[in-house]
Amino acid sequence: MNKKIIFTLITLVIVGAAAFLVFALSQNKESTEPQQSPDTEVNVESDQERDKDTNEPLDKRYVDFLENMDGSREYNTRTFGIIELSTILGSKINEVAAVGEYRSALILDISTALAIYGDVELEKEYETLTVIPDSIAVEGNSKITANVRLGQSDKIVPLSVQILTTPFKSFIPGQTVRHGYVTINQGESAFRYLGGLEPSVFNSYSTTQTNFSQPTVMIRSDKREDALKYLKDIGYKIPDLTISFGNYRSLFE
Amino acid sequence: MKKRTIFIVAIITIGLITWGVLAHILSQKDIAFTLQPGEYTLHIRQKSGREVAKIDSTQTLTLKTGDYYYNISGEGYDGKSIPFTVDTDTEITIQPRYLESFVSTLEEREKPAIVSLLSQTYPSVGIIVVDSFTIDKTATWGSGKLHLGNNTNDIYRYILKRKDGAWEVLIRPTIAISKLEAKDVPEEILYSLY
Numbered sequence: 001m002n003k004k005i006i007f008t009l010i011t012l013v014i015v016g017a018a019a020f021l022v023f024a025l026s027q028n029k030e031s032t033e034p035q036q037s038p039d040t041e042v043n044v045e046s047d048q049e050r051d052k053d054t055n056e057p058l059d060k061r062y063v064d065f066l067e068n069m070d071g072s073r074e075y076n077t078r079t080f081g082i083i084e085l086s087t088i089l090g091s092k093i094n095e096v097a098a099v100g101e102y103r104s105a106l107i108l109d110i111s112t113a114l115a116i117y118g119d120v121e122l123e124k125e126y127e128t129l130t131v132i133p134d135s136i137a138v139e140g141n142s143k144i145t146a147n148v149r150l151g152q153s154d155k156i157v158p159l160s161v162q163i164l165t166t167p168f169k170s171f172i173p174g175q176t177v178r179h180g181y182v183t184i185n186q187g188e189s190a191f192r193y194l195g196g197l198e199p200s201v202f203n204s205y206s207t208t209q210t211n212f213s214q215p216t217v218m219i220r221s222d223k224r225e226d227a228l229k230y231l232k233d234i235g236y237k238i239p240d241l242t243i244s245f246g247n248y249r250s251l252f253e
Numbered sequence: 254m255k256k257r258t259i260f261i262v263a264i265i266t267i268g269l270i271t272w273g274v275l276a277h278i279l280s281q282k283d284i285a286f287t288l289q290p291g292e293y294t295l296h297i298r299q300k301s302g303r304e305v306a307k308i309d310s311t312q313t314l315t316l317k318t319g320d321y322y323y324n325i326s327g328e329g330y331d332g333k334s335i336p337f338t339v340d341t342d343t344e345i346t347i348q349p350r351y352l353e354s355f356v357s358t359l360e361e362r363e364k365p366a367i368v369s370l371l372s373q374t375y376p377s378v379g380i381i382v383v384d385s386f387t388i389d390k391t392a393t394w395g396s397g398k399l400h401l402g403n404n405t406n407d408i409y410r411y412i413l414k415r416k417d418g419a420w421e422v423l424i425r426p427t428i429a430i431s432k433l434e435a436k437d438v439p440e441e442i443l444y445s446l447y
Contacts, residue, residue, distance in 0.1 A: 011264055214433075224428055225408055232447055239443040243429035251378040251401065252409065252426045 077118025079111050081131025085146065088136050096138050096163070106195075109180030110161055113193035114148065117184045121191045121212060126151030131159065148184065157185040164196065164235025179235060181215075194241075196234040207231065210244070220246035285313040285344040289391075293327030293349050298334075323347070329355030331390070350390040360388050367395065367420060371411065374422055384408070389442060395420055396442050410446040412438055
């Protein structure tokens with residue numbers, strides 16, 4: 001009789017343990033189901049249109065424009081791949097809605113950014129910086145990404161351009177306002193070039209970028225609110241920038 | 254033979270009961286509700302609408318796995334229902350939001366105190382004219398624009414934070430506040446100043 005009770009108890013324990021094990025395993029299975037990972041896929045588009053385009057002669061206007069680019073002439077570093085970039089944007093002009101008539105100005109911003117990056121940030125370590133044509137991609141309709149080769153080395157850094165569009169074009173009648181906010185490299189090594197600042201000298205205030213590791217702007221004028229409005233109108237969100245004012249000290253400091 | 258059948262049935266029954274008890278125990282999850290300060294009550298309801306708990310201070314509740322809603326009640330608060338799912342032990346922070354109409358009333362009521370706070374904090378700058386004062390829906394952040402005396406050329410932006418029921422100047426009046434110097438301030442408040 002005692003043996004039967006012991007046998008029953010042992011059986012109960014085993015059945016209970018088995019039940020628990022099965023249940024625990026089913027719970028565990030639920031919790032280890034793959035979680036939905038954040039969408040980190042980069043939307044690199046194929047450049048079939050570009051292949052067609054590169055067989056055609058380049059628009060002479062762009063060749064003239066690039067040859068007469070003031071920005072790149074001032075720097076020892078030369079930038080290549082810009083013509084391809086311009087061609088690709090040309091072929092995608094409808095897709096990249098934010099480019100529109102400002103393509104030339106945008107290309108100038110990118111070229112200038114690369115030239116300054118090579119000269120100032122990399123201290124002329126490389127004579128040339130090349131935008132790799134096959135890496136050029138458009139994200140959404142207001143961002144361009146590409147890779148840039150440093151000199152003849154294997155070193156490649158990412159470049160991204162946020163296209164900023166102003167609804168207000170009356171600052172310089174007859175001229176286009178520039179809209180490229182260029183970032184080269186990333187993280188702490190990121191270099192940032194704020195496009196669109198130069199035209200403001202015509203409006204009795206000047207805005208210049210003073211630091212390329214952060215988006216910093218110096219405003220020199222008594223018309224501080226007007227200058228802020230200008231920055232806002234060309235597409236910058238003011239709090240994203242670190243702004244200082246020349247010849248000014250706040251009474252609140 | 255009969256005894257053996259009874260024995261097997263008993264074992265299966267006990268096994269099922271054990272399973273049921275374990276399943277019940279393991280389906281209970283601890284949900285820690287952290288209530289941000291305010292005079293309100295938090296209602297927790299099952300998806301069917303049945304209220305399972307009502308709390309007015311931070312505490313941990315044991316809930317069965319499943320879909321729930323919570324909403325808050327109290328004068329001026331937005332009582333919108335927020336869905337949540339219980340599938341693991343977790344923490345939920347409740348940040349009550351006020352109704353827009355109530356926030357407008359608060360702004361009107363508290364503006365004189367804000368003018369006084371700024372004038373007392375910066376007594377040497379001259380006459381401070383507060384052009385605007387806005388409170389966010391959590392009534393935690395206050396922000397706005399001001400100018401000095403007759404000088405409307407320079408517009409200063411300021412940001413206040415409510416701490417222990419009183420406003421404090423978080424970002425002193427500045428022409429252009431950058432995100433770097435206002436890291437803790439919600440971006441929408443910063444952007445709304447330009």
